Amino acid sequence: MNTAESKSLRKSRLYLLLIALVFAAPMIVAGLLTYGGWQPSAKGNGQPIVPQRNFVDEQLRVQLADGQAYAWRDSEPRMTLLALAGPDCAARCLDTLTAMAKARVMLSRNQSRLRLLYLGTPPANAADRTAMASYWQLGRDVDGKLARYRPATPDSVSAVLVESNGTALSFYPAGFDAAGLLRDLRKVIK
Incomplete structure (x- = not known):
């Protein structure tokens, strides 16, 4: 060479x-x-629910405003965003609920994969109640099993994101960031 x-x-x-x-x-x-x-880390904005809970296994009963029972497992795989209102849902509470409904709309073509469920006393104002009913299913926690997630502060809302099989994924305490919630929703709803 x-x-x-x-x-x-x-x-x-x-x-x-x-x-x-x-x-x-x-x-x-x-x-x-x-x-x-x-x-x-792929840390979400909500707090993980530990120990993990499955609302189907716990037989957590939610009665809708029309008297029907809420089915945690739906005919198609859809998640549930559960809003739990504190006492006296008024202006701040409604603003948060509106931001949550907007987050669902921002999912665009995937918005049908998220159901919105409001548990608590609906707003006293009839116009607010009617506007809310166009996005939210209204109901109540029959046995009070979700009391630990409900805020005690007046005019506030907390949220729980529930998987389509009834497993509670994350908790968003009162005062949570709606933009952060939207980021989390985009991660899990595809």
């Missing part, structure tokens, strides 16, 4: 090594970060 061929061979091997290094570098960096204790 002459020197020109030897130089060419070394140069080719160097290029091959550099190409391998380009592909291996992200894996090496990820390994070092994991070894160092850093892990990326």
Whole structure:
């Protein structure tokens, strides 16, 4: 082998090594970060419900305004966004409920995959009640099994996101960020 061929061979091997290094570098960096204790998180805006609850298994009964029982498991896989109103649902409460309904609309073509269920005393104003009924199913927690998620603060709303099989996924306490809720909904409803 002459020197020109030897130089060419070394140069080719160097290029091959550099190409391998380009592909291996992200894996090496990820390994070092994991070894160092850093892990990326896909943290949602809601609080995880621990221990996990399944409303079907618990036989959690919700009676709708028309007297029918709410079916946690629907004929098609759809999640439920459950709104729990504190005492005296008024202006702030209605603003939050409107933001939640807007989050559903923002799901665009997937909005049919989310049901909105309001548990509590509907607003006293007839116009507000009528406007609400166009987006929300109104009902009540028959046995009071959701009392720990209901806010005690007047004119406030908390929310629980429930999987289509009845499993409660996350809790959004009163004062939650509606934009954060929308981000979470976009992650789970596809």
